[in-house]
Amino acid sequence: MPMYEFSCNNCKADFELLMRGSMKPVCPECKATDVRKKLSVFGMSGISKQTSSGSNCGSCHKSSCSSC
Numbered sequence: 810m811p812m813y814e815f816s817c818n819n820c821k822a823d824f825e826l827l828m829r830g831s832m833k834p835v836c837p838e839c840k841a842t843d844v845r846k847k848l849s850v851f852g853m854s855g856i857s858k859q860t861s862s863g864s865n866c867g868s869c870h871k872s873s874c875s876s877c
């Protein structure tokens with residue numbers, strides 16, 4: 810379920826909301842609809858650097874390099 814982080818333009822509160830369907834984000838503090846969507850909470854996860862443990866050859870990417 811997508812959860813988004815919002816920042817209220819009215820009272821400057823930060824909050825998270827689950828967005829379902831076409832519901833509009835409302836600030837839980839002041840009930841204002843003038844809110845701004847921030848970056849997704851789950852958007853930055855899942856991206857990690859791949860550690861190349863098998864291959865040491867930088868030019869042909871083979872584990873047993875005999876050509877270079």
Ligand SMILES: [Zn+2]
Pocket residue numbers: 817818819820821822836837838839840841
């Ligand atoms: Zn607010």
